[in-house]
Amino acid sequence: MDKYEEFMALTSQTIGILKDMPKRSPYDMASDGMARKTAKSFTTLADALFGPTDSPRLQRESVALAEDRGLSLEYLEMVEKHAKKLQKRDVRLGRVVDGLRTISITDTQRRITDLEKTLDAAVENDNDRPRSEALLEPFWDLVESTGTGLIRPEYRTVIAIGLDDFAKVSCGKGEDVVVALSDGTTMTGAEFINAAMEGSLGDKLYVGLFHPTAGPVNLYEARFASDKLRTLAMAENLVCPWPDCNVPADRCQVHHIDAHKHGGYTKPSNLTMLCKYHNGVNDDDGPRKKRKRPSPGKPKRGRMRRHRGKVRLHTPGGKLVENTHHVSSMGAMDLI
Structure with a gap:
């Protein structure tokens, strides 16, 4: 052969x-x-x-x-x-790329065609732009005029900003400052100030203290993460820290780096945010003990670990890998 x-x-x-x-x-x-x-x-x-x-x-x-x-x-x-x-009917939201996102809707041909005709009726006399561009504003007009329109909540979303940049923004000199949010997006210093002036940031400002190597600093301990601990974890990891994941922290779960069942404490340095999927495949047992046989249907993918203050994936082969998502590199630990 x-x-x-x-x-x-x-x-x-x-x-x-x-x-x-x-x-x-x-x-x-x-x-x-x-x-x-x-x-x-x-x-x-x-x-x-x-x-x-x-x-x-x-x-x-x-x-x-x-x-x-x-x-x-x-x-x-x-x-x-x-x-x-062979998808079911659904709505899919794409990741942020250069400040833009994509929404994709899959439904019955009748409902999608009815939507198309509704949008077309608003652009019958607009021949100067490509049809795909001309349909955009009528689409948003339709969404915002239906029922209660778009929900514009206060920012329970976490905004990570360094002290120096916050000083610039507060003085009105942060035009070039870009901060990252736990919903997977970014915001300019001007947008930050406008949101504050409109009351969108709420009536309270929370400040998280982070150590360059220990990570978030707090002495509170409990079995379940309090709002304060969750906020610190979100400020550190604005998206799921698993490599190549783009799920924003707003839609993630609080994860114990050292599993609670093995004595891991509920304290800031032992918490991170993981999306539902990666929280499920994370190997909580890790190298702590050898299993006699693998858990059925639960592949070993490695586990999250804090190394030199930052949360990384510790692969089964022993390598430490970080998430390269652009918002992932703008969290609190990257600002100090």
Whole structure:
């Protein structure tokens, strides 16, 4: 058998390879020389085929069929891609990119077409702009005129700003200051002041104290995180700190870095924000004890760890990886 034949034989063993993927992190595989995109493809498929599921019987049948036919990684990726297109009706909100976000609505053809005709009626005589641009304002006019319109709540969202920048903004000299928020967005110094003047920041200003290496400083301890502790954790990590995650802290859960069941205290330095998914796959046991066998349907992906004051993912291979999301690098610990 020559090398090509060996390669083709290996591609037919994808299911066997994927069975071993849950015990590895894509970041460890990337450090071994595998392209990160390929590594993520492996772990995504491993999750779909061997991770938690609401349909274990269908999952078992899919694995058996793929193994019986010797399907390659590329083939399985294609199946997964087309399966995702069979979406239920939903509304999807994209991540922030250069100050812009995308909303996608999937519903019945009748409802979407009725919406399209409603918007078209408002731009019948607007031939100077592309149709997609001309529909934008009528869309927002329709949203804001329906019922109560858009909700504009006070900022319970956490705003992380350094002391020097706060002094500039307070004096009206912070035109170039950009601060980050725990809803995954950013705000200019001018917008910050305008929000304060309009009363959108509420009637109280909370100040969090952070140590360069210990992280948030507070002596309060309880089993469940108080509003004060949650606010400190959000100010430190404005988005979920798991690498490549873009879920804003506003929609995250408070997570004990050292698990409470192992004696981890509910104090600022032991808390962080994790999205629901990564809070679920985080390995709370970590290196503390060796399991006799892996927990069924719960892949080992590594665990969160505080290193030199900042929260990082400690991969199963021993590497510390940070989230590179642009808002993630603007939290309280990055301002000191």
